[in-house]
Amino acid sequence: PGSVPHGGRLVDLLLKGDDLVELKKRSLSLPSLVLTRRHQCDIELILNGGFSPLTSFMDEPTYNRVVEEMRLPSGILFPMPITLDVNQEFVDIINGLNVKDIALRDEEGNLIAVMNVSSIFKANKEKECRLSMGSVDPYHPGVDQILKSKEYYIAGKLEGAQLPVHYDYNSLRRTPLEVRTMLAERGWTNVIAFQTRNPMHRAHRELTVRAAELNPGCKLLIHPVVGMTKPGDIDYHTRVKCYQSIMGSYPEGLAELSLLPLAMRMGGPREVVWHAIIRKNFGATHFIVGRDHAGPGEDKSGKPFYEPYEAQENALKYESELGVKILPFQMMVYVEAEDKYYPVDQVPQGAKTSNISGTTLRHLLRTGGEIPNWFTYESVVRILRQSCPPRVKQGFTVFFTGFSGSGKSTIANALHEALLAANERSITLLDGDVVRTFLSSELGFSKEHRDLNIKRIGFVASEINKAGGIAICAPIAPYEVARKFARDLVNNNQGGFVEVHISTPIEVCEKRDRKGLYAKVRAGQLKGFTGIDDPYEAPVNPELKIDTTDTTVSESVKQILSFLQKEGYIQ
Ligand code: PPS
Structure with a gap:
C-alpha cells in the first residue's frame, strides 16, 4: 500500500549474512573515515531508502545537476545536494590507495558502510548555497553548514553494514520499509504525513485532524524530525515525550507516530520538495505543508530568508511530478468564541483570534508564566516545563x-x-x-x-x-x-x-x-x-x-x- 517510492524502487543497501561478515572482515584493513552527525543522518536515509533513488552521496555530475536544476542525471526530481565532505589529508590517503575502498564509521568505531570512492571533487560552495539555499548569508543555518564543511566532496558505491546505532526510541525509529509494513498491517492505503521539528500543541493536532477530515479515507503519519534541526530548537528528547503524550488526543485508529532521523538544512522552498520525496519513500500519499515550511528564520538585518508561503508554492509547483498530494495549510489560529481552531484565511468574519508564537512560549516557560489550555495540553506543558525550567x-x-x-x-x-x-x-x-x-x-x-x-x-x-x-x-x-x-x-x-x-x-x-x-x-x-x-x-x-x-x-x-x-x- 501507499505510494510508489521515488524513482520506482525502495533502495536498501544493507548487506546481510555472509556478505556482511565478509564486508566487516574486509573493512579492518581499510582507512576509516569518522562520520559526523550530519553524515550519519544522511547515510541512514541513503542506506534504508529514505532518500530513494539515491544510492550514495552525490558524485560530481549528480551534485552539479542537483545544485543547478534540482534533478539527478536520470532527470528525476531531487532538490537537495547530499554530500560527504573530507579534508585534503583524507583525499591524500584515498589517492594513495590502489583499490579506493574506505570504511565509514561512527565515532565509536562501528562500521556503517564501505565506500568505493570514484569521485573526488572540490565544490563551488558559494554557488551551492546561492542555488540550493537561495542565500550565501552564514546566518542561514544551511548556508553556515555548507560553508563550514570540508573542502572536498567524495562519492562512490556504498555497501551498507548497519544503520547508525541509536540508543533511544528504537521502537519509534522506523525505516521506510518498517513504516510501509506498519501501514500494510493497519490496511492504511492513503496516508497524510506531517513533518515537524517543534513540540506539537493543539493547533497542530487540529490541523492534522482537519487534513484527515478534508481527505476522507486518509490516515495520519506524524513524522517528526529527530536528526538535526535548527540550532536553538527544543531538543528531540523533550519533543518525543510531547509527541507521545499528544498521540492520545487523536481519535482511535487515526494516527501513528514515527521518528525520522533527518538532518534538516532549513532550505524552505527546496527542502519542502525533498521532505515530500522522503515521505513518499516512507509510503505517504499526502503531505501537509504549512506556513514557512523548513524556514531558517531571519537574516542579520531581521528580514526573513523566504516568503512565508514560498515553500508551499514550490511544493505545489512540483506536486504532479512528485506524485504526492500536497495539502497546503495556512497558519491555524484559535477562535475563542467557538473554542475552535481555524486556518487564518477561514476565520468566521469578525471573530477574535488568538495565537502564541514559539518566542512567546519560550518566554512564558522562562518566566514561569501561565500557558493557557486553549493553546496546548497540560501534559505537554508539564514536559516542556521540565526541560525548559523558569x-x-x-x-x-x-x-x-x-x-x-x-x-x-x-x-x-x-x-x-x-x-x-x-x-x-x-x-x-x-x-x-x-x-x-x-x-x-x-x-x-x-x-x-x-x-x-x-x-x-x-x-x-x-x-x-x-x-x-x-x-x-x-x-x-x-x-x-x-x-x-x-x-x-x-x-x-x-x-x-x-x-x-x-x-x-x-x-x-x-x-x-x-x-x-x-x-x-x-x-x-x-x-x-x-x-x-x-x-x-x-x-x-x-x-x-x-x-x-x-x-x-x-x-x-x-x-x-x-x-x-x-x-x-x-x-
Ligand atoms: S587565557 O588567555 O584566557 O587562556 O588566560 P588565563 O587562563 O586566564 O590565564 C591567565 C593567567 O595566567 C597568568 N599569565 C598570563 N596571562 C596573560 N598572558 C601571559 N603571557 C601570561 N602568562 C602567565 C596571569 O597570571 C593570568 O591570570 P590573571 O588572573 O588574569 O591575572
Missing part, C-alpha cells in the same frame, strides 16, 4: 573577561560569596589561575592554547549548567571566537550566558601589578603578555561592562546581581 531554576554562567589584574578574580570571588548567600543552586568558580592548575596545566599562552583553554572552560561550565548549577568563570579569554564558542556550548546545554567585560584599562592594570607580572614583562622576562605584546579583542556586545578604575568590588557585584535579577536568573 530562569530562577535554570543553570547559568557568568563569564568574566578582561586583562590580567583588571579585577576579574576579585569580583568573581565576591560574586561567588554573594550568590552562595542568596540562592539554592550549586555554584562552581572556575578562576583563570585555578583552571590553569587543574584543567589546563599543560597549556601555554599561544592563541591555540588560549582558545583550547576557553573551550574547556566553556565545556565544564555548560555541563554544570546542564545539571542546573551556576558557573562563574574568570579567564582573560582574549579572543572573540573562543568566547562565542563557550557561549554557544552553554546556550545549547540549557544554560544562560552572561558575559561581563571587566574593561579596566591596561595602564591601570599595569599600575596595580598585583602579581608583579607586568614588571616581569617590562624587564623582558615574560613575553606574549595580553594587552602588552599579545592581543585582546574587546567584547562587542557583552551583557555587562565594568571598569574597576573607579568602581568598588561591592558596587561591581551589585551591578551583576541586579542584572541577574532583572533577567530573572535570581530572585
Whole structure:
C-alpha cells in the first residue's frame, strides 16, 4: 500500500549474512573515515531508502545537476545536494590507495558502510548555497553548514553494514520499509504525513485532524524530525515525550507516530520538495505543508530568508511530478468564541483570534508564566516545563573577561560569596589561575592554547549548567571566537550566558601589578603578555561592562546581581 517510492524502487543497501561478515572482515584493513552527525543522518536515509533513488552521496555530475536544476542525471526530481565532505589529508590517503575502498564509521568505531570512492571533487560552495539555499548569508543555518564543511566532496558505491546505532526510541525509529509494513498491517492505503521539528500543541493536532477530515479515507503519519534541526530548537528528547503524550488526543485508529532521523538544512522552498520525496519513500500519499515550511528564520538585518508561503508554492509547483498530494495549510489560529481552531484565511468574519508564537512560549516557560489550555495540553506543558525550567531554576554562567589584574578574580570571588548567600543552586568558580592548575596545566599562552583553554572552560561550565548549577568563570579569554564558542556550548546545554567585560584599562592594570607580572614583562622576562605584546579583542556586545578604575568590588557585584535579577536568573 501507499505510494510508489521515488524513482520506482525502495533502495536498501544493507548487506546481510555472509556478505556482511565478509564486508566487516574486509573493512579492518581499510582507512576509516569518522562520520559526523550530519553524515550519519544522511547515510541512514541513503542506506534504508529514505532518500530513494539515491544510492550514495552525490558524485560530481549528480551534485552539479542537483545544485543547478534540482534533478539527478536520470532527470528525476531531487532538490537537495547530499554530500560527504573530507579534508585534503583524507583525499591524500584515498589517492594513495590502489583499490579506493574506505570504511565509514561512527565515532565509536562501528562500521556503517564501505565506500568505493570514484569521485573526488572540490565544490563551488558559494554557488551551492546561492542555488540550493537561495542565500550565501552564514546566518542561514544551511548556508553556515555548507560553508563550514570540508573542502572536498567524495562519492562512490556504498555497501551498507548497519544503520547508525541509536540508543533511544528504537521502537519509534522506523525505516521506510518498517513504516510501509506498519501501514500494510493497519490496511492504511492513503496516508497524510506531517513533518515537524517543534513540540506539537493543539493547533497542530487540529490541523492534522482537519487534513484527515478534508481527505476522507486518509490516515495520519506524524513524522517528526529527530536528526538535526535548527540550532536553538527544543531538543528531540523533550519533543518525543510531547509527541507521545499528544498521540492520545487523536481519535482511535487515526494516527501513528514515527521518528525520522533527518538532518534538516532549513532550505524552505527546496527542502519542502525533498521532505515530500522522503515521505513518499516512507509510503505517504499526502503531505501537509504549512506556513514557512523548513524556514531558517531571519537574516542579520531581521528580514526573513523566504516568503512565508514560498515553500508551499514550490511544493505545489512540483506536486504532479512528485506524485504526492500536497495539502497546503495556512497558519491555524484559535477562535475563542467557538473554542475552535481555524486556518487564518477561514476565520468566521469578525471573530477574535488568538495565537502564541514559539518566542512567546519560550518566554512564558522562562518566566514561569501561565500557558493557557486553549493553546496546548497540560501534559505537554508539564514536559516542556521540565526541560525548559523558569530562569530562577535554570543553570547559568557568568563569564568574566578582561586583562590580567583588571579585577576579574576579585569580583568573581565576591560574586561567588554573594550568590552562595542568596540562592539554592550549586555554584562552581572556575578562576583563570585555578583552571590553569587543574584543567589546563599543560597549556601555554599561544592563541591555540588560549582558545583550547576557553573551550574547556566553556565545556565544564555548560555541563554544570546542564545539571542546573551556576558557573562563574574568570579567564582573560582574549579572543572573540573562543568566547562565542563557550557561549554557544552553554546556550545549547540549557544554560544562560552572561558575559561581563571587566574593561579596566591596561595602564591601570599595569599600575596595580598585583602579581608583579607586568614588571616581569617590562624587564623582558615574560613575553606574549595580553594587552602588552599579545592581543585582546574587546567584547562587542557583552551583557555587562565594568571598569574597576573607579568602581568598588561591592558596587561591581551589585551591578551583576541586579542584572541577574532583572533577567530573572535570581530572585
Ligand atoms: S587565557 O588567555 O584566557 O587562556 O588566560 P588565563 O587562563 O586566564 O590565564 C591567565 C593567567 O595566567 C597568568 N599569565 C598570563 N596571562 C596573560 N598572558 C601571559 N603571557 C601570561 N602568562 C602567565 C596571569 O597570571 C593570568 O591570570 P590573571 O588572573 O588574569 O591575572
